[in-house]
Amino acid sequence: MRIVISGFGTVGQGFAEVLSLRSDLLNAGGGVRIVAVFDSKSYAVDENGLDPIMLIERKNATGSVGTEKLSSGIEVLDSVGYDVLVEVSPTNIENGGDGLKNIEHALRNGKDVITVNKGPLALKFKELNKLAEKNNAILRFEGSVGGAMPIINLCSENLKGEKITSIRGIFNGTCNFILSRMDGGLPFEQALKEAQQLGYAESDPTYDIEGIDTACKVVILANSVFRRNVRFSDVSITGITSVSEDAIALAADQNMVIRLIGEVSDTVLEVSPRLIPKGHPLSISGTLNTAKILTDLAGPITISGKGAGRKETASAILSDLIAIMDRRR
Amino acid sequence: MRIVISGFGTVGQGFAEVLSLRSDLLNAGGGVRIVAVFDSKSYAVDENGLDPIMLIERKNATGSVGTEKLSSGIEVLDSVGYDVLVEVSPTNIENGGDGLKNIEHALRNGKDVITVNKGPLALKFKELNKLAEKNNAILRFEGSVGGAMPIINLCSENLKGEKITSIRGIFNGTCNFILSRMDGGLPFEQALKEAQQLGYAESDPTYDIEGIDTACKVVILANSVFRRNVRFSDVSITGITSVSEDAIALAADQNMVIRLIGEVSDTVLEVSPRLIPKGHPLSISGTLNTAKILTDLAGPITISGKGAGRKETASAILSDLIAIMDRRR
Numbered sequence: 001m002r003i004v005i006s007g008f009g010t011v012g013q014g015f016a017e018v019l020s021l022r023s024d025l026l027n028a029g030g031g032v033r034i035v036a037v038f039d040s041k042s043y044a045v046d047e048n049g050l051d052p053i054m055l056i057e058r059k060n061a062t063g064s065v066g067t068e069k070l071s072s073g074i075e076v077l078d079s080v081g082y083d084v085l086v087e088v089s090p091t092n093i094e095n096g097g098d099g100l101k102n103i104e105h106a107l108r109n110g111k112d113v114i115t116v117n118k119g120p121l122a123l124k125f126k127e128l129n130k131l132a133e134k135n136n137a138i139l140r141f142e143g144s145v146g147g148a149m150p151i152i153n154l155c156s157e158n159l160k161g162e163k164i165t166s167i168r169g170i171f172n173g174t175c176n177f178i179l180s181r182m183d184g185g186l187p188f189e190q191a192l193k194e195a196q197q198l199g200y201a202e203s204d205p206t207y208d209i210e211g212i213d214t215a216c217k218v219v220i221l222a223n224s225v226f227r228r229n230v231r232f233s234d235v236s237i238t239g240i241t242s243v244s245e246d247a248i249a250l251a252a253d254q255n256m257v258i259r260l261i262g263e264v265s266d267t268v269l270e271v272s273p274r275l276i277p278k279g280h281p282l283s284i285s286g287t288l289n290t291a292k293i294l295t296d297l298a299g300p301i302t303i304s305g306k307g308a309g310r311k312e313t314a315s316a317i318l319s320d321l322i323a324i325m326d327r328r329r
Numbered sequence: 330m331r332i333v334i335s336g337f338g339t340v341g342q343g344f345a346e347v348l349s350l351r352s353d354l355l356n357a358g359g360g361v362r363i364v365a366v367f368d369s370k371s372y373a374v375d376e377n378g379l380d381p382i383m384l385i386e387r388k389n390a391t392g393s394v395g396t397e398k399l400s401s402g403i404e405v406l407d408s409v410g411y412d413v414l415v416e417v418s419p420t421n422i423e424n425g426g427d428g429l430k431n432i433e434h435a436l437r438n439g440k441d442v443i444t445v446n447k448g449p450l451a452l453k454f455k456e457l458n459k460l461a462e463k464n465n466a467i468l469r470f471e472g473s474v475g476g477a478m479p480i481i482n483l484c485s486e487n488l489k490g491e492k493i494t495s496i497r498g499i500f501n502g503t504c505n506f507i508l509s510r511m512d513g514g515l516p517f518e519q520a521l522k523e524a525q526q527l528g529y530a531e532s533d534p535t536y537d538i539e540g541i542d543t544a545c546k547v548v549i550l551a552n553s554v555f556r557r558n559v560r561f562s563d564v565s566i567t568g569i570t571s572v573s574e575d576a577i578a579l580a581a582d583q584n585m586v587i588r589l590i591g592e593v594s595d596t597v598l599e600v601s602p603r604l605i606p607k608g609h610p611l612s613i614s615g616t617l618n619t620a621k622i623l624t625d626l627a628g629p630i631t632i633s634g635k636g637a638g639r640k641e642t643a644s645a646i647l648s649d650l651i652a653i654m655d656r657r658r
Contacts, residue, residue, distance in 0.1 A: 018626060025490060148627035150487040157486070158479040161347075161354060161647040279608070281633070297347060297644035298477035298634060304610070305630040315626035318490040 001032045002082040006073055006102050007089030008039040008065040014310035015317050016052035036080045042066035043076045073102045087115040096120040107131040114320040116143035116313055118216035122232045125223035138324050143316030145217040146289045149305030155225040162295035164225055166265035169291030171217040173307040174201045174208040175240050175260040180285035182248050183257055210239035211271040218262040222269055238272040251275055257283050330361045330654055331411040335402055335431050336418030337368040337394040343639035344646050345381035365409045371395035372405045402431045416444040425449040436460040443649040445472035445642055447545035451561045454552035467653050472645030474546040475618045478634030484554040491624035493554055495594035498620030500546040502636040503530045503537040504569050504589040509614035511577045512586055539568035540600040547591040551598055567601040580604055586612050
């Protein structure tokens with residue numbers, strides 16, 4: 001299985017590292033090798049396979065994953081024989097950016113695609129799935145929602161026989177960390193600063209705290225699990241910037257906490273801070289993600305796991321890769 | 330897909346009901362029909378398909394699922410063409426009983442088997458899997474651990490790329506209900522009586538409260554997820570009969586609860602009441618099952634769901650049936 005990695009930030013490097021850790025597992029499927037990789041500025045190609053650890057070292061030493069100057073990702077894709085594109089470039093929620101173009105190009109050529117890039121999925125879910133189907137390609141995206149928490153494949157494979165009536169969950173660890181710290185009496189600004197110091201929040205935290213990231217995930221769940229045809233602009237979004245210390249204190253008086261909840265069903269598509277009773281599965285503290293899936297036969301199923309992180313997101317990509325290897329065998 | 334159902338108690342009836350509810354889904358796979366069914370006394374065969382609702386009505390009206398007197402399940406299996414045996418007769422932990430014989434017979438003939446019968450799995454896991462492999466048959470058993478909580482397939486499929494280092498969980502809803510009621514101040518005997526009145530505990534509750542049921546599940550997890558080769562007799566078992574009101578009160582003083590925990594890893598195989606901090610995922614109250622799965626890449630993943638119930642267990646069987654249909658397509 002010949003892989004191209006597009007994007008070599010935290011997730012791309014994590015995936016390369018995981019590939020090197022799992023050589024035994026991956027060799028069993030006829031061998032997995034990275035035949036090309038590119039970031040925003042550079043690329044490297046080797047039909048015989050690039051050494052994942054060397055790539056990480058070069059990226060860390062020089063800031064570039066490759067030795068050649070990149071003109072476009074599509075040119076790299078066209079220059080090499082490959083089976084799977086792993087698209088992990090930064091999310092662009094405006095127009096999908098180059099990530100979207102690369103995914104479309106790969107699917108159009110019948111190549112399988114694994115992505116955790118929420119932009120293309122939130123903007124063009126239906127189109128991308130049609131393109132995949134038409135070209136007999138597989139498109140998988142477990143890591144795009146919930147990081148290492150396996151919610152997409154849990155719903156679409158293990159629970160395939162269920163009628164899923166709703167999913168409510170915490171899909172952004174940064175917001176949950178901030179709200180958990182506010183439970184302890186910290187004001188919003190201070191909790192945010194702490195999240196930034198610990199590396200949980202970006203220097204520009206808009207994407208997380210305004211609920212945009214959670215909304216992208218809600219769209220992906222709506223389109224994949226509920227087979228709806230919705231876009232990012234369809235989501236009713238309220239972030240956590242307006243959650244005051246007073247509101248947190250009032251909630252605590254009633255034995256409740258405030259959590260940023262994404263909810264999706266056949267009719268609902270919402271992101272908002274909500275009152276959750278302490279002890280409820282959705283009252284968890286810290287950076288974990290969790291989701292409560294309501295089904296008609298199995299009843300409620302709750303899952304939680306690490307929503308982000310280098311190895312954690314890479315593990316979701318690995319699970320998609322193994323599923324593709326199984327299907328293509 | 331032609332199905333034989335062996336056993337027509339709560340789970341068998343629940344599965345028949347679910348088949349009738351999901352006719353659309355199941356017709357999509359070329360059609361699913363029940364070509365034979367038997368319980369301990371009777372059987373019915375129809376190559377064109379038996380009506381699931383009629384079977385449930387007959388069982389309720391007459392106590393027998395069939396109109397013919399059963400001499401042996403194997404005779405029924407030999408008399409009809411079928412693809413999948415759904416073995417849901419009562420668990421026999423002494424020697425596996427007729428359930429084990431029927432499973433062996435089906436696998437030997439290259440038929441796929443779905444079972445929730447913990448006896449055969451806890452006693453002969455390795456042998457049954459070898460038999461399946463040798464005869465190119467599929468053996469699935471999602472409902473045998475955790476009911477509707479999809480832990481088996483989650484670990485062996487979604488988390489296939491992970492090194493799972495341990496699983497700790499609550500695998501018996503009856504014990505958890507009793508311990509939860511004891512948290513509220515009820516003595517053991519009274520909590521047990523309440524569980525019996527609500528239908529959560531059998532009139533002879535030994536199997537649950539002595540930890541035997543949990544031990545069977547621990548064995549199944551050890552053999553399937555950890556690929557160990559252990560038997561029921563290898564498990565270190567302590568039930569909940571010795572958990573006193575004093576112990577519960579002492580735990581509460583330290584902000585802890587007592588829960589019956591099954592733990593399995595490469596080296597551990599244990600069932601025992603343990604102190605769990607309140608708020609920990611394993612501190613849940615009521616009849617839910619839950620499991621905390623530790624992995625090397627994804628970190629901890631926690632899942633919970635209904636551990637028992639007619640439709641709930643049937644939903645696990647349905648998920649196995651859909652997986653078999655996908656694989657055989």
